[in-house]
Amino acid sequence: MSARAISSLVVPGRGQSVWLVTLSSAAMAFLAVFALALSVTSARLAATWSDALAQTATVRISAPPEEMDSQTALVLDVLRTTPGIAEARVMVPEEQAALLEAWLGPDLPLDALPLPRLIELTETAEGPDRQGLRLRLAAEAPAAVYDDHTRWRRPLVQAATRLQSFALVSLVLIGAVTAAMIALAASAALSSNGQVIRVLRLVGARDRFIALAFVRRISRRALYGSAAGTAVAMLALLALPQAGSAVPVLAGLGFQGWTWALPLTIPPLTAILAWAASMATAFRVLRGVT
Amino acid sequence: MIVFEDVSHDYGGGPLFRDVSVRLEQGSFHFLTGPSGAGKSTFLKLCYGELLPSSGKVTLLNRDLREMTRDQLAETRERIGVVHQDCQFLDHLTVEQNVGLPLTATDRPLRESDVSDLLGWVGLGARADALPPTLSGGERQRAALARAIIGAPNVLLADEPTGNLDWEMSQRLMMLLIELNRMGTAVLIATHDLNLIRFAKAQVQARVMRISGRKLQLAGAEL
Structure with a gap:
């Protein structure tokens, strides 16, 4: 052994x-x-x-109803000419309702609320010059606010x-x-x-x-x-x-x-x-x- | 082989023996006698390094006991066979495994035929697969002796190795030790058995030491 x-x-x-x-x-x-x-x-x-929040951003437009469409058009013009923005899409009311429903419930009369309009942005890998974009929006469409989700992310x-x-x-x-x-x-x-x-x-x-x-x-x-x-x-x-x-x-x-x-x-x-x-x-x- | 120089050993209650000087040379044969409690077992424990002397110097196989590392002490014990009074086995291993332990536990080659032959010699051939707790007192002593000599030690130390054996088996085992001694092994046996000492002295040149009055003395020839 x-x-x-x-x-x-x-x-x-x-x-x-x-x-x-x-x-x-x-x-x-x-x-x-x-x-x-x-x-x-x-x-x-x-x-x-x-990853999910890094390449997305939102522009929020809070304007009186009669100025909403013109402000939206101005913002889209700015976004279209901004390098680093791959796509800009105005969210339809149903999408906004779906976002709010999770917090406020299904029976809320959203039509009666003065909701801002949301534009969803998809950014390129490099992304835009965020500070420059904020300044341009403030100058050309004062009702718009650019939110890159940093405070959430x-x-x-x-x-x-x-x-x-x-x-x-x-x-x-x-x-x-x-x-x-x-x-x-x-x-x-x-x-x-x-x-x-x-x-x-x-x-x-x-x-x-x-x-x-x-x-x-x-x-x-x-x-x-x-x-x-x-x-x-x-x-x-x-x-x-x-x-x-x-x-x-x-x-x-x-x-x-x-x-x-x-x-x-x-x-x-x-x-x-x-x-x-x-x-x-x-x-x-x-x-x-x- | 084993050298004591002015060795004293104290237990808590005082000195057991003092200023002992003795040499156990290669091929020597010694008996150690003395009254119970005189320190025979302690003397043997000093001989294989289980105890350190209170003072003086013990040299085991050319190494100072105090200077030895634990591995050196283990290496020295490979070359010293010990038969304890209480035998000390691993009770969950068979007799055969216990007897082979000095070789297997030190990574030396073990031939099972050697163990079988040795067990046959000590009359335990039929008990090779038994567990130690099932052995009688005499069988345990024979198994302990077989374990002590399986590694062909340079020194054999035995504490009352024939205490539980009949005279015939005692003689047989003593002849085994004498044969081992003739091959060069130094043998030291602590015993009270004067008949055994007389028997051995008739076969081999044996010296008798006696611990008495805290001193180690060479006993007279009247034994």
Whole structure:
């Protein structure tokens, strides 16, 4: 029998510490998958909101009804001759009604309200000279206001970025707690196997051999536990409403496309973490044994 | 092989022995006797580095015990076979796996036929697959002795190795140790068994040391 083969046998398989490693790894992997999903989702939201709002803008015309058409024509003339504007389209009343309906309800008499006219702009990749456009509109169509959505876009992207930071901090905390739990379990396993350590030292085994005997077992358990926790969490994410579904709450939380591969890295990373944490603990405990 | 120079050892309650100087040379055969509690087991523990002396110098296989790193101590123990009074096995491994442990745990080649032959020699051929808790006291001592010598050690230390054996098996095991000694292994046996000492002295040139009154003395020839 080889050293490696006997190494896997010298530590008895029973013991509460082994179950502690398995359960804590499973629980932490479960949480890590959700933190990772939150991170990926918030990154995706930030990118989507940023892209969607980056190349669109609106011109709002608030003028008396008798001047509305002339002001609109002036604004369209200005926009047509402005570099960086790909398209300018006057929104029809039905589109405006649909926008307001989400906030004010379906039965509002919109005809009776002095609503501004909206012109939707699609900008080129370079975009217009925004300050120059504002000045031209102020001079030629004083009732028009150019809105490039910056005041909406910035806080949305900031919120998404902050959410992503929280998720990443959560992942780090989960990793730290996992390492601490495994170190604790390794310490307990070593303490409850004093006889094994004494016998191995007696026959000339080096600390590395003894440590590896424990570390292999603990890392393997951490891998199994983490794989189970990851699998359950991925199934739970699959069960959540998907983006575009009829249930908007939590819709879109999770992975899409290749990002489904990301949680698969959690079990091997947990095993590596368990290896490092238990190896450090084992050497520290063994230093106290002659 | 093993050199003690002015070695003293204190427990919490006071000195166990003082100023012990002795050399165990290659191929030597020593017995260690003395009343219970005199410090025989402690002396053996100093011989394989489980304990450090309170004062004085212990040299194991040309290395100062105090200066050794943990890996050097492990390397030294590879070359020292030890039979403990309480045997000390891994209870979840079979007798065969326990006996092969000094080789497998130190990454040295192990031939299963060697283990089988050795187990046959100590009368445990039929118990190779048994677990240590199922062995009798005598069987445990024989298995511990087999484990101590499987790696062909330079030094063999045994604490009452025949305490639970009948006379016939004691003689048989003693012959095994004598053969090992003839091949160059230094042997040190702590025992109360005067018949065993007489038997060994008839076969091999053995010296008898006695711990008494906190001193190590060479015993007389009247044994």
